Amino acid sequence: MIKEAAKEAFFTKGQMYATTQDIADAAGISRTSLHYYFRSRDELMKQIFDEAVNDLNGKLYKLMESALPFKEKVEELVTLFLNETIAYPFREIFIVTEMLSDNLGFSKLSEEVAPCIKAFLKEIKKEIKAGNIMQMQPVQFMMNIIALTSHPLLVSPLHKELFQLSDNQYYRLMNERKKLIVEMLFR
Numbered sequence: 001m002i003k004e005a006a007k008e009a010f011f012t013k014g015q016m017y018a019t020t021q022d023i024a025d026a027a028g029i030s031r032t033s034l035h036y037y038f039r040s041r042d043e044l045m046k047q048i049f050d051e052a053v054n055d056l057n058g059k060l061y062k063l064m065e066s067a068l069p070f071k072e073k074v075e076e077l078v079t080l081f082l083n084e085t086i087a088y089p090f091r092e093i094f095i096v097t098e099m100l101s102d103n104l105g106f107s108k109l110s111e112e113v114a115p116c117i118k119a120f121l122k123e124i125k126k127e128i129k130a131g132n133i134m135q136m137q138p139v140q141f142m143m144n145i146i147a148l149t150s151h152p153l154l155v156s157p158l159h160k161e162l163f164q165l166s167d168n169q170y171y172r173l174m175n176e177r178k179k180l181i182v183e184m185l186f187r
């Protein structure tokens with residue numbers, strides 16, 4: 001209940017500076033009770049961070065390591081990234097902010113990620129050599145997937161205002177992006 005309230009504040013509402021009192025109020029408990037379970041805001045943040053990263057990475061690893069044909073795998077990655085970012089629009093901002101503060105041990109995570117990413121980069125390289133993807137460094141291809149999926153959702157308030165779009169119109173556009181992104185990435 002406490003962690004769900006914190007995730008709602010940080011990942012869904014974008015309240016990066018929510019206090020323990022804000023989270024306790026959202027969870028319907030006293031701040032004293034929150035501190036009983038989590039000694040400090042930092043301890044709560046660390047657990048939220050670890051769960052967020054582990055949850056997303058678990059889904060990504062499973063997909064990257066799957067036996068799906070490469071293009072289908074990329075289509076699924078695009079769908080996963082978009083769906084996750086729609087559901088938790090501020091999670092990536094939270095993760096990056098916490099990484100920059102370097103309080104939460106992100107270097108340990110990168111060691112865990114390395115084998116999966118290296119294997120996926122080899123698959124990308126193979127697809128580039130086969131001519132299915134335009135010539136580029138495999139890392140660029142992976143960065144394109146991430147940028148094309150997460151950026152429009154991270155700046156959605158700006159886009160909605162600039163293009164005068166309702167939430168429903170914007171999310172329809174994001175669903176259309178799934179197909180457009182894959183078409184852009186492959187020849």
